[in-house]
Amino acid sequence: MDFNLTDEQQMLKESIADFMEREVKPDRVARCYQREDGYDRGLFRTAAQSGWLGMPVPEELGGAGGSVMDCAVAFEGFGSGPLPAPVFSAGVLSPLLILHGGSNDQKRQLLPAMCKGEVIATLAVSDSGMGWGPEMVEMELADSGDGFVLSGVKQFVQDGHPANMYIVGARSREGVSLVLVERDRPGVSVRQRGELLATVAEVRFENVRMPRAALLGSPGSGWDTIESALDQALPILCASKVGACQQIFDTTVEYTRERIAFGQPIGRFQRVQDHMVELADHMDAARWITYETIWKLESGLPAKGFIHEAKAVASEGYYQVVDYAHKVWAGPGTALDHPLMAHHIASRVLYQYLGDPAYHKRRMMDALYPVEA
Amino acid sequence: MDFALDEVSPELKPFQHEMRAWVKDAMRGSEHLRWSANWSTRENDEEYTFRRGLAEKLGAKGWLFPTLLPEYGGAGLTAEYQAVIDAELSEYGLALDHIFYTLARIVVPCILYHGTEDQKREFLPPMTRGLISVWQVLTEPQSGSDVANVKTTAIRQGDEYVVNGQKIMVGHKLPPDWIWLLVCTDPGRPRHENLGWLYMPANLPGITIQHLPMLMGIKNAVFFDDVRVPAKYLVGGENNGWEVSHTHMELEHGGGGSVTGDPAVERLFEYCQQTKRAGKPPIADPHVRDILAEALIESHAVRLMNQRNYWHRLNRDPHPYGGAQLRYYQRTVRLRNAQRVQQILGYDALVPNYDVHEFADFEYLLRAGPGQLHGGGTLDTDRLIVARRMGLGRATKEKAAVTI
Numbered sequence A: 001m002d003f004n005l006t007d008e009q010q011m012l013k014e015s016i017a018d019f020m021e022r023e024v025k026p027d028r029v030a031r032c033y034q035r036e037d038g039y040d041r042g043l044f045r046t047a048a049q050s051g052w053l054g055m056p057v058p059e060e061l062g063g064a065g066g067s068v069m070d071c072a073v074a075f076e077g078f079g080s081g082p083l084p085a086p087v088f089s090a091g092v093l094s095p096l097l098i099l100h101g102g103s104n105d106q107k108r109q110l111l112p113a114m115c116k117g118e119v120i121a122t123l124a125v126s127d128s129g130m131g132w133g134p135e136m137v138e139m140e141l142a143d144s145g146d147g148f149v150l151s152g153v154k155q156f157v158q159d160g161h162p163a164n165m166y167i168v169g170a171r172s173r174e175g176v177s178l179v180l181v182e183r184d185r186p187g188v189s190v191r192q193r194g195e196l197l198a199t200v201a202e203v204r205f206e207n208v209r210m211p212r213a214a215l216l217g218s219p220g221s222g223w224d225t226i227e228s229a230l231d232q233a234l235p236i237l238c239a240s241k242v243g244a245c246q247q248i249f250d251t252t253v254e255y256t257r258e259r260i261a262f263g264q265p266i267g268r269f270q271r272v273q274d275h276m277v278e279l280a281d282h283m284d285a286a287r288w289i290t291y292e293t294i295w296k297l298e299s300g301l302p303a304k305g306f307i308h309e310a311k312a313v314a315s316e317g318y319y320q321v322v323d324y325a326h327k328v329w330a331g332p333g334t335a336l337d338h339p340l341m342a343h344h345i346a347s348r349v350l351y352q353y354l355g356d357p358a359y360h361k362r363r364m365m366d367a368l369y370p371v372e373a
Numbered sequence B: 001m002d003f004a005l006d007e008v009s010p011e012l013k014p015f016q017h018e019m020r021a022w023v024k025d026a027m028r029g030s031e032h033l034r035w036s037a038n039w040s041t042r043e044n045d046e047e048y049t050f051r052r053g054l055a056e057k058l059g060a061k062g063w064l065f066p067t068l069l070p071e072y073g074g075a076g077l078t079a080e081y082q083a084v085i086d087a088e089l090s091e092y093g094l095a096l097d098h099i100f101y102t103l104a105r106i107v108v109p110c111i112l113y114h115g116t117e118d119q120k121r122e123f124l125p126p127m128t129r130g131l132i133s134v135w136q137v138l139t140e141p142q143s144g145s146d147v148a149n150v151k152t153t154a155i156r157q158g159d160e161y162v163v164n165g166q167k168i169m170v171g172h173k174l175p176p177d178w179i180w181l182l183v184c185t186d187p188g189r190p191r192h193e194n195l196g197w198l199y200m201p202a203n204l205p206g207i208t209i210q211h212l213p214m215l216m217g218i219k220n221a222v223f224f225d226d227v228r229v230p231a232k233y234l235v236g237g238e239n240n241g242w243e244v245s246h247t248h249m250e251l252e253h254g255g256g257g258s259v260t261g262d263p264a265v266e267r268l269f270e271y272c273q274q275t276k277r278a279g280k281p282p283i284a285d286p287h288v289r290d291i292l293a294e295a296l297i298e299s300h301a302v303r304l305m306n307q308r309n310y311w312h313r314l315n316r317d318p319h320p321y322g323g324a325q326l327r328y329y330q331r332t333v334r335l336r337n338a339q340r341v342q343q344i345l346g347y348d349a350l351v352p353n354y355d356v357h358e359f360a361d362f363e364y365l366l367r368a369g370p371g372q373l374h375g376g377g378t379l380d381t382d383r384l385i386v387a388r389r390m391g392l393g394r395a396t397k398e399k400a401a402v403t404i
Helices: A007-023 A026-034 A041-049 A068-080 A089-101 A104-115 A222-258 A270-298 A304-329 A339-352 A357-368 B010-027 B045-060 B079-090 B104-114 B117-128 B241-255 B263-274 B286-314 B322-350 B362-371 B379-390
Strands: A121-124 A140-143 A147-158 A165-172 A175-182 A188-194 A197-211 B134-137 B153-157 B160-170 B178-184 B195-201 B207-214 B217-230
Touching: A007 A041, A007 A068, A026 A197, A026 A339, A068 A222, A068 A270, A089 A104, A089 A121, A089 A165, A089 A222, A121 A147, A147 A165, A147 A175, A165 A222, A175 A197, A175 A222, A197 A339, A222 A270, A222 A304, A222 A339, A270 A304, A270 B286, A270 B322, A270 B379, A304 A339, A304 A357, A304 B286, A357 B286, B010 B045, B010 B079, B079 B286, B104 B117, B104 B134, B104 B178, B104 B195, B104 B241, B134 B160, B153 B178, B160 B178, B160 B195, B160 B207, B178 B241, B195 B241, B241 B286, B241 B322, B263 B286, B263 B322, B263 B362, B286 B322, B322 B362, B322 B379
Parallel strands: A121 A165, A140 A165, B134 B178
Antiparallel strands: A140 A147, A147 A197, A165 A175, A188 A197, B153 B160, B160 B217, B178 B195, B207 B217
16 A cells, blocks of 8 residues: 555656646636637647657557556646646547557557647547437448448537547447548538537538548447547546646635635635535545546456546546535636636536546446346 | 555565464454444444454454554554554454454554653553553533533642543443543633543542433443542643643544445445345346445545545654544445435334444444434534644644654
């Protein structure tokens, strides 16, 4: 038992904390989220140059060959901003999808480019807003003889605006398949959604013709690929939410010391204290369940159920931490340029992203306590 | 990060094997008493005898308080060894913290940090060897959460303190051998500067113990009528009791942590898998599964906060707000779990089952949820402590006391 980070992880943590403090000023983050695309190109370039894209990708394919724990340490830092750039979708999830589902050619062609930030890929799976799972993929993968034709709308694509490639889920009689679609293909159009969906875009596919080589893996293997990639990706996403919670906690504690009402710091009021206690409970539950899950995963222990648990708890935790922070910050915390607003938006969107807590709790139970048929 | 309890460094391997074999041997024939060496207010004779016997066996090896020096009844081992002992015991649902029927776990560190050398050598070994049962006796009718508001007086007369007053809601069904008593040593002095702690035999003339039947079992009122206590039993000095309280409270308020799981939720899952309702196990019911998912997640969070605090304590780096946080969270979880049990079991949740230890008896959970919200201070004092430790509205953060 040892809850310390390794020396290397501690150095990584500190260097990212420095970067976040120096470069990712709260007002810069807030502006990004207000600009409707939730995206800072300069910061994304810096992340690419620093080797923070494709961290879990093996070194021979352009990545850092980092463990899930290494990535989690980094993403706890990125989440604290949150860093307004698609570092998770394009830097973790998409590379893992290629690693798990791609041919050797696809890996060699795409992964180094993803690690450099040249290919910015994101997963486009659910057609509609509710639910997550293979059954939510309705778009048809129509055979056109020499390839496929895609038609339909992916309404909610995380980081759909900065992306230049979509990993699209589509359905054929074999099941769900994943297709790599470049954004500049004829028939692809992207609409920014803005407001609470600042980091989400609607991506429309109209008779988009794709060659067979664009398929990731075999027909019908798409959901298995997603599941395999998510086993590593979800804990990393959870760590970014933990970092967000910690940042909110730290700044809100400071606020209870500085903000004077009725002649004293508001942190002296027990009702304000109560909000902070609940906030910390959600934060620490998310933190320790996330990190224990990562430890299980990397120790070769059964981890599937706990990965789902971590996703449920971290998503719920982030959402609740933001809500408790709102109770403390009151009016100022709802100004669109307030640091809390970026977290507000991220907590709402990431609650849905890759499955909501209700979905993951059910999957947790199914993994740990399967129902006998 | 490494959460493993059973993975130890190569130099600890032989000790781990020794301990594993030792615990297995000590539990032979008593496996059905899994959990029963834990804290209890509804004990039966078999449990009680087993528990005291196990404590004596551990104590004889110096393993009840393994990091203490041998002259204090310990084994002079490092914290890593204590972690091994706790981890092996946790396989049987046991923990050093509550291994036998006493609050020595709290009293020993108080004497260790605040007692004189003579007191340590005299008072510690009977506790650390598991030979005696100790009650902590703090609460008074007018002072529950406001624990410093002590009216029980201990006034020095020559070589003795004369104790008068009443304590309430303390102890359990069987009488103590010794008492750890919070008293007012000078009623004329200001609050917090008028307290003292007596560590004294429970059989001194003038002490009367009266059972109080309560929702979660037997507690007691203790009356002190001109009890003459030799002055050598005062620990930490006259009017210095509040200092001693910091050590006491940190442990009582969860700062000790633990590496043992929650038997209640474990057993709830077993029940839902093994019983049948309308031909199907409850765990096949989607509604029941949703309730179980919440119980499972929260019990994991409690277990991890416990493990975190344990690790911090053993590293002598107490978590800033983790002790009171754990206590607050754990007790709110138990309250919710009590209702969850009833949501799943229905009327069956209201039927006591004395064949299982109370920690795993569903009816007891329904009692303990609301019944144990207050022990050692209310939820509100927990939150107050958390707030001070976080430094809310304060220039400085209150520090947690070191407890090992």
